[in-house]
Amino acid sequence: MPTISSGITTALQAVLAHSQVLEITEHNIANASTPGYRRQSAVLTAETPNSINGAEYRMGAGQHGNGVTVDRIERFSVSFFDKRYRAVSSEAGNWQAQSSILSQLESALAEISDDGVIPKLDQFWSGWEALSNDPTNNSLRSILLDDANTLATGINRRATQISQMRTDQNLIVVGQVEEINSLASQIAELNENIARVISVGEQPNDLLDKRDLALDRLAKITGAVSTEQKNGETLVTIGGHVLVVGHDTFKLETRTNAVDTSIVDVHWSDGQKLDPPSGELKGTLDARDGTLMDQWRGLDTLANGLINQVNTIHQTGYGLNNATNIRFFNGSDALSISVNPLLDAASIATASAANQAGNNTIALQIAGLKSVKGMKGGTATLNEFYNSQVTDLGVLTNRATNNAYQHGLIVQALGNQRESVAGVSLDEEAANMAKAQKAYQAAARVMTAYDDLLDLVINRMGRVGL
Amino acid sequence: MRITHMMATENAIKNMADNLERVSKLQGKLSTGKQFQAASEDPTNASASLSLRSHLQTLESYSSTAENTRNWMTTSDSAFEKLEQVANRANNLVLRGLNDSLSGNERASSLAAEMRTLVDEAVEIGNTSLNGQYIFSGYQVNQKSFALSDAAAPLLDFQGNPFTPKTVAYTGDTGNMQRNLGPDQAVTLNVRGDQAILGFLQNLILATNALTQNNITDTGNPATDPLTLQSVLTGLKSSLETLDQYRTSNGARMRQVESAANFLESVKLETKSLLSEKEDANMAEGIALLANQQTTYEAVLEVSQRAISALSLFDYLR
Numbered sequence: 214m215p216t217i218s219s220g221i222t223t224a225l226q227a228v229l230a231h232s233q234v235l236e237i238t239e240h241n242i243a244n245a246s247t248p249g250y251r252r253q254s255a256v257l258t259a260e261t262p263n264s265i266n267g268a269e270y271r272m273g274a275g276q277h278g279n280g281v282t283v284d285r286i287e288r289f290s291v292s293f294f295d296k297r298y299r300a301v302s303s304e305a306g307n308w309q310a311q312s313s314i315l316s317q318l319e320s321a322l323a324e325i326s327d328d329g330v331i332p333k334l335d336q337f338w339s340g341w342e343a344l345s346n347d348p349t350n351n352s353l354r355s356i357l358l359d360d361a362n363t364l365a366t367g368i369n370r371r372a373t374q375i376s377q378m379r380t381d382q383n384l385i386v387v388g389q390v391e392e393i394n395s396l397a398s399q400i401a402e403l404n405e406n407i408a409r410v411i412s413v414g415e416q417p418n419d420l421l422d423k424r425d426l427a428l429d430r431l432a433k434i435t436g437a438v439s440t441e442q443k444n445g446e447t448l449v450t451i452g453g454h455v456l457v458v459g460h461d462t463f464k465l466e467t468r469t470n471a472v473d474t475s476i477v478d479v480h481w482s483d484g485q486k487l488d489p490p491s492g493e494l495k496g497t498l499d500a501r502d503g504t505l506m507d508q509w510r511g512l513d514t515l516a517n518g519l520i521n522q523v524n525t526i527h528q529t530g531y532g533l534n535n536a537t538n539i540r541f542f543n544g545s546d547a548l549s550i551s552v553n554p555l556l557d558a559a560s561i562a563t564a565s566a567a568n569q570a571g572n573n574t575i576a577l578q579i580a581g582l583k584s585v586k587g588m589k590g591g592t593a594t595l596n597e598f599y600n601s602q603v604t605d606l607g608v609l610t611n612r613a614t615n616n617a618y619q620h621g622l623i624v625q626a627l628g629n630q631r632e633s634v635a636g637v638s639l640d641e642e643a644a645n646m647a648k649a650q651k652a653y654q655a656a657a658r659v660m661t662a663y664d665d666l667l668d669l670v671i672n673r674m675g676r677v678g679l
Numbered sequence: 680m681r682i683t684h685m686m687a688t689e690n691a692i693k694n695m696a697d698n699l700e701r702v703s704k705l706q707g708k709l710s711t712g713k714q715f716q717a718a719s720e721d722p723t724n725a726s727a728s729l730s731l732r733s734h735l736q737t738l739e740s741y742s743s744t745a746e747n748t749r750n751w752m753t754t755s756d757s758a759f760e761k762l763e764q765v766a767n768r769a770n771n772l773v774l775r776g777l778n779d780s781l782s783g784n785e786r787a788s789s790l791a792a793e794m795r796t797l798v799d800e801a802v803e804i805g806n807t808s809l810n811g812q813y814i815f816s817g818y819q820v821n822q823k824s825f826a827l828s829d830a831a832a833p834l835l836d837f838q839g840n841p842f843t844p845k846t847v848a849y850t851g852d853t854g855n856m857q858r859n860l861g862p863d864q865a866v867t868l869n870v871r872g873d874q875a876i877l878g879f880l881q882n883l884i885l886a887t888n889a890l891t892q893n894n895i896t897d898t899g900n901p902a903t904d905p906l907t908l909q910s911v912l913t914g915l916k917s918s919l920e921t922l923d924q925y926r927t928s929n930g931a932r933m934r935q936v937e938s939a940a941n942f943l944e945s946v947k948l949e950t951k952s953l954l955s956e957k958e959d960a961n962m963a964e965g966i967a968l969l970a971n972q973q974t975t976y977e978a979v980l981e982v983s984q985r986a987i988s989a990l991s992l993f994d995y996l997r
Contacts, residue, residue: 246685319717324729331729335736342740346747346858349812349820569818571856571869583737584862596733604726607718614719625693629686636683643992 217670221663223260223280227656230257230281234649237286241637249426251289251635253418254645258284288418289635292441295425298627299432303492305620306433310496312613314382315504319610321374322508324603330371330515331603333364334596338583344563345576349533354558361552365542368516372547375509380475382501383467389434389494390465390479396427396434397449397462403427404446405460411445431456436491452490454481476501504609511602512547514588518595520550522582530562530575537562684991691983698976705969708960715958728958731950738947741860745940748858748868752933755814755870758807759926762879765801766919769794769883773915776890776908783837783893791890798845798883802827805876815872818854824872825880826850837893844888847880849873860939866932875925879918886911 234255244250260279323329340357347353403424410417424447431437431449437456440448449457456463465487467477479487479494489495520542527541539560544550564572588598707716718725775781776790805815805825812820826848833841849872856868885906889895894907 245683246688316717316719319719325716325718325725329729331733332736335733339736339740342737342744342859346744347810347812350810564818569852569854571812571816571818571820572854573856577857577859580740580859581862596730600726600729600733603718603729604722607720607722607725610717610719611722625690629680629690632683632686633681636681636685638681638683639991639993643996647996 217663217666219279220666221660223278224656224660224663226260226280226282228653228660230255230283231649231653231656233283235646235653238642238646238649242639242642245637245639245642249422249429250637251291251418251422251425252637253286253288256284256287257281286416286418288416288421290421291631291634294627294631294634295428298624298631299429299438300436301620301623301627302429303432303434303436303490305617305624306493307436307491307496307499308613308617308620310493311500311504312610312617314378314497314500315606315610315613318375318378318505318508319606321378322371322603322606324606328367329603330364330367330599331596333360333367334519334599335583336360337364338580341576341580344561345573345580348563348573348576349570351533351558354533354561357561358552358556358558361541364519365550365552368512368547368550372509372512372516375505375512376475376548379501379505379509382497383475383477385497386477386479386494387467389497390467393431393434393451393456393494394462394464396431397457397464399427400424400431400447400449400457401460401462404457407445408459417445432492434492435489435494452488454485454487504606508602508606509547511599511605515595515599515602516547516550517545518588518598520544522585522587522595523579526575526578526582527562529565531564531567531569531572532560532562533570534559535567536560537567687986691979691986694979695976695983698972698979702969702972702976705965705972709962709965709969712960712962713958714960724957728954731954731957735947735950735954738943738950742940742943742947744858745860745936745943748860748866748936749933749940751809751814751868752929752936754807754809755929756926756933758804758814759875759922759929761804762801762876762922763919763926765797765804765883766879766915766922769797769886770912770915770919772797772890773886773908773912777895777912786893787837787891791887794883794887794890795845798827798847798880798887801876801880801883802847805872805880813851814869815876816851817869817871817873818856819851822850824849824851825877834888834892836891842891844891845884847877847884849877860936860943864939866935866939870925870929875921878921879915882911882914882918885914 234257237253237255241252241254258281260282262276262278264276324331337357337360340353340360344350344353344357403420407417407420407424410420428437428439428447428449435451437449437451439450442448446459447457448455454463464482465479466482468480470476470478479489479498481487487494489498523541528538531537532539536559539556539562540553541556541561542550543553563574563576564570565574566572582594583596584594586592586594586597588595593601708714715721715725772790772794776786781790802825806823807814813822813824814820815824816822827845828848830844830846833843836842851872853871853873854869855871857865858868859865886908889906889908889911892906896909897907
């Protein structure tokens with residue numbers, strides 16, 4: 214039977230429900246720019262009605278509504294977009310890492326500028342050419358020695374820089390491994406809390422947001438994939454190896470490489486080597502062990518070719534002081550190449566026989582090395598060999614940068630799609646707020662109406678004539 | 680599509696960043712005047728420009744080789760010219776010596792004395808040097824080409840008094856120096872003194888001796904005949920021919936160097952324009968693009984400003 218007090222209860226429930234709706238709107242507005250936040254909304258539903266026997270009280274028949282209640286707080290989850298977003302973002306992370314390292318290498322080598330190895334090689338050949346013109350000229354000899362030193366130190370400097378850059382990546386790798394471990398612990402902890410909240414039938418909306426954010430980041434670093442399980446926990450794997458299961462984690466660690474002690478490798482705590490399928494970590498490791506290494510080996514090959522080709526001819530010649538069988542360059546690779554310290558200006562061999570000051574046969578032969586195809590199995594000159602190495606680096610850097618840009622665009626588009634579904638729109642919240650406010654006001658009015666009724670019943674009823 | 684304020688803000692930021700990057704790239708191009716700063720910006724043209732620059736450097740060295748070679752050959756040529764003048768004067772002296780009306784004393788003192796100065800002069804010319812290098816010495820550029828000394832055995836003059844004749848020796852070697860005017864284009868730089876000049880110098884000395892001795896006409900005696908003025912005259916003539924022959928061949932090589940130098944100049948010019956085509960920024964186009972990009976950037980800023988500070992429904996709700 215409807216009573217005044219049940220009417221007040223219904224009005225109160227409406228007031229409470231709408232104030233909760235307002236609170237959720239407030240929560241949304243407050244988090245409008247929180248990364249990873251998914252908007253929430255109150256799902257309002259009518260209370261279970263009472264069946265009343267209307268005929269008995271002559272009040273008509275039917276079910277009597279009991280007002281409104283907040284059934285649950287819904288979270289706009291977008292797990293389908295999440296999966297695609299993470300796949301593309303890990304690929305983008307891979308290319309971004311490569312692009313950043315390779316661009317750094319390219320600007321450190323500065324091969325296009327006048328400081329490049331090729332201009333230095335040209336200068337060296339020109340030095341020989343000039344000396345062949347005037348083999349007794351001591352100042353030309355000194356200039357040649359100077360050019361040769363510049364060339365050798367130019368090659369040394371590049372090899373040192375590449376080696377330094379490889380070592381520098383250790384910091385990044387170690388940092389990323391630490392981040393992965395800390396994200397894994399976060400996810401494990403969140404898994405535990407989420408499962409507990411779900412088990413008591415509530416929605417851990419904000420915890421899920423946090424976990425999704427951690428999974429986004431993890432995907433970007435290593436290309437980790439996650440699978441949601443029935444109890445709300447998530448299983449995270451990297452390249453097939455489990456990182457987080459339930460509230461347990463398997464940690465990663467860095468170990469010094471056995472062969473090259475200047476770099477670190479990433480291993481699972483069970484000793485297996487980590488092979489990230491994509492992500493920033495893969496980009497970093499690939500650039501370090503791929504392109505950087507290739508460039509270094511290329512420099513070594515160049516230095517070695519230069520040393521052998523020049524020395525072979527130089528050792529057969531005679532200097533102004535009849536010195537012979539002297540190495541022009543010492544060393545065997547890019548790090549060790551140097552001009553023989555025993556070689557002074559007068560000992561530079563230009564003549565093919567002793568006591569022939571004007572004989573320039575050897576100088577001509579060495580100057581002619583410029584066009585001798587002694588590299589890549591006799592298909593390229595030293596200049597061409599290094600030219601193609603510079604171009605290779607350019608092409609790889611170009612590809613990495615373009616890929617990073619393209620994948621960045623896709624990440625942005627997918628992020629927008631996700632945001633479009635789950636992001637907070639202030640206009641929408643303003644409208645919801647207005648709606649809840651009006652409903653609240655109306656419910657309060659209803660309550661006032663009951664208040665009047667009570668006033669009537671209590672204070673004025675039965676007071677006829679008083 | 681449902682647009683949220685965060686999306687609008689992030690898109691605005693990305694658009695601004697992208698546009699600013701394009702503006703800065705164009706500015707870099709214009710301020711350096713180069714099409715690219717790193718090989719990755721244009722790998723094909725970067726590779727071409729690297730090899731063109733090497734090529735240009737090679738051409739520069741060949742050019743300077745040609746220049747030096749030309750100087751050397753010009754010096755050789757003027758030495759030959761002077762030697763030919765000496766030869767003509769020697770010829771005249773011998774012709775005067777053949778004249779019967781001269782007394783033995785006149786031949787031995789005045790003519791022979793003048794001939795001796797010619798010998799000195801010719802040896803001096805044979806020792807011509809360029810930048811401290813003796814040009815007729817073969818590989819021995821640090822040594823004088825010819826050495827004049829007293830002969831071991833004295834001869835008797837027309838009065839029966841002994842005198843010490845001179846003798847000349849070539850102190851260079853048989854080196855032929857090569858210069859490269861191109862990858863497969865070598866040219867011989869020097870003329871060897873022993874081939875071109877030594878015979879002439881020896882003939883001059885013979886002439887001096889013949890004048891001092893007053894040996895005039897051939898007697899038919901092969902042992903003494905080479906010392907007569909008559910046979911010296913023939914010898915001088917053939918020496919002059921030899922000088923002329925080597926001078927001509929030097930001249931021919933000079934023309935070869937000349938034409939190679941001209942060719943190098945034109946190839947250099949062509950390579951430079953090719954290089955500029957590959958790596959130089961098109962300024963007019965660049966400036967137009969930059970102006971365009973700046974306009975776009977301003978528009979993006981204007982639009983972004985609105986997107987970021989956009990009004991929302993809150994501004995209108997009471």
